[in-house]
Amino acid sequence: MLKNKFLVIPLLFAVTLGVILSVKTFPKQYTVNLEGVKYQLGTENNHFTEPITIRIDGKLQQSLTGSKTFKGTIDIDDEKIPVPEDQRGLEIMFQDNGGGPIVYSYFENGRPGTYGYGVLYTNSNFSEVTIATFQKDETDLSNRGWTSENGQMITAPAANRTEALKISNELMKDYLKGNSLK
Numbered sequence: 001m002l003k004n005k006f007l008v009i010p011l012l013f014a015v016t017l018g019v020i021l022s023v024k025t026f027p028k029q030y031t032v033n034l035e036g037v038k039y040q041l042g043t044e045n046n047h048f049t050e051p052i053t054i055r056i057d058g059k060l061q062q063s064l065t066g067s068k069t070f071k072g073t074i075d076i077d078d079e080k081i082p083v084p085e086d087q088r089g090l091e092i093m094f095q096d097n098g099g100g101p102i103v104y105s106y107f108e109n110g111r112p113g114t115y116g117y118g119v120l121y122t123n124s125n126f127s128e129v130t131i132a133t134f135q136k137d138e139t140d141l142s143n144r145g146w147t148s149e150n151g152q153m154i155t156a157p158a159a160n161r162t163e164a165l166k167i168s169n170e171l172m173k174d175y176l177k178g179n180s181l182k
Helices: 002-025 161-171
Strands: 028-040 049-062 068-076 090-093 099-108 111-122 129-133 152-156
Touching: 028 161, 049 129, 049 152, 068 099, 090 099, 111 161, 129 161, 152 161
Parallel strands: none
Antiparallel strands: 028 049, 028 152, 049 068, 068 090, 099 111, 111 129, 129 152
């Protein structure tokens, strides 16, 4: 009888640990529609703000090591993405700084291609998101990038630039390392 107790306790512990790990790593479905704003950073650019809707549909999975991967789609009103409609599925692997590069991989006319849209930052349940969108460099039109001084952002939920900046600074705090967007 004493022998059975020594077997039951480790077995209960192993089962409990297995249930906790499977719940933690099981992919979670998110389907959200958020109203936000598209705006340009820099105090001299505070006149550039326009309303926008972001639709996110996909699954977020966390590994045993804590890394997160999103598989699904992100649609943003009026954004021109030069990727065939039927190939806009994403796999976003979030980095340690909280950001996940939005990169589309596709085939067109038998040739592979990629298109980098920006970097996504989100809270744990996609109820707040901000995207640092890549823009063409005026001096080198083949180069696309983003800067914290004058880059473009899409943030939701937000009704104005002030609300959007607050959310962006919070979601990007690990990336910004004590600095703030203006």
